[in-house]
Amino acid sequence: MHLLVLLICAQVSAQITHKRTLKLMGSRFDITVVAKDTTQANVDIDIAVSEITRIEKLISSWDPNSQTSEINRNAGIKPVVVDKELFDLIARAISISKLTDGAFDISYASMDKIWKFDGSMKEMPSEETIKASVEKVGYQNIVLDVANSSVFLRKKEMKIGFGAIGKGYAADKAKSLLIEKGVVSGIINASGDMNTWGKQVNGEEWKVAITNPLNKNKAFALLPITNGAVVTSGNYEKQVTFNGIRYTHIIDPRTGYPSSGLISVTVFAPKAELADALATSVFVMGKEVGLNRINQLPNIECIIIDEKGDLFTSNNIEINKI
Template sequence: MLLNDEQQSVFLKNPGMKIGFGGIGKGYAADKAKALLIEKGVSAGIINASGDLNTWGKQPNGKDWTVAIVNPLNKEKVFSWMPVYNSAVVTSGNYEKYVKFNNVLYTHIIDPRTGYPATGILSATVFTKTAELADALATSIFVMGTSTGLDFINQLKGVECIIVDQDNHILTSKNITLNPLKND
């Protein structure tokens, strides 16, 4: 990749090279889209940048926005709904992007300490004011693991999380109470 500061351009010199919008790019884009819509006078909304959500205001019926927390073992199922008001929600998980090789699941989230895919967590959902921060924190928690991740989040003001560990246990930061869905 060649960067040209003078022309503010990027050139990808090898065939097949791509610039991805992963990492914290989606959260950043959701935050920028929200800011633009607010600047244009939109009084309420929800931005969904491939699962990185950012909300402001309330729904037309006056209620808070509600987001689904997906079951990482079956992404077609929801294990809880959470109200969201003027904040962002982002989940990092191993159930969308992975490869299974010799019956071992390898996620796309790499632990920089080992160079191998992170293990121990199936999903980490973060609630905070901006999608960019939520995105960065969700991925960080995924790499940190459950106890270090929860301890870290519990020290941050205005940040909460829900973790589903590899044994399908649901753990939450100190200010979240889940009301699990009842199976009918």
């Protein structure tokens, strides 16, 4: 018995943590794996990179050769037959749209880009312009045909995009593939979309810091993550202020107006895809509606920081502040 314990300890201590940072899907990815040596770690990370690249080719609305671009080109014209993987991703996205009353909507890509957060906006767009900007948005107009695995956008010039869910989905897929290949532990961090499994080489759980958006050098808390995902959406960098109201770059796809009142939303969920979508949705829904919705969902928790710097949490999460 003692020998077994010693052998297990020796095996764990022989493992190393290896991390690589690179640009994928137009964003920074940090891929960390626990492996027996650097050579094996690099092989594992290469597998993850290949998988993320494959997904980008499938879902990118910027790549004219992707199936997503083909769907968008045929908006209002005809259905497009797609791989089951993309069909299922779109189906799940529509489910989240229904769950959030449209606060999350992949057809947001149809929205006219009338809000500028680069300092060039000097006045608010008119009410008519804002209303017109969302005329082609609406998940209800995405038609799925299960029998033919086809996707049809009812309105001409309608578009779908995976900006609020794609990186999380890619992180989930890379994680699943690495687990399948026998990688015992790691983190896929897709620009703040963190997906973890296993434990650190010292046996401790991976931890995530909840940063104070009003002072990035300070953290509110350090929380453990066990085989799950955490996504933080922050809007404190891209913003404009008109008539004393601060508007941020996360826009409500139903109204065309930017969200206001919150500066940071962190969602814990079993998968990064879902955490990604819900973090965006809570921003749009606001503190009260957002927390109420999260509290109705199993195995999902949320931390919100409002524009005053006050912290709010869902029912089943406890934070010991640093």
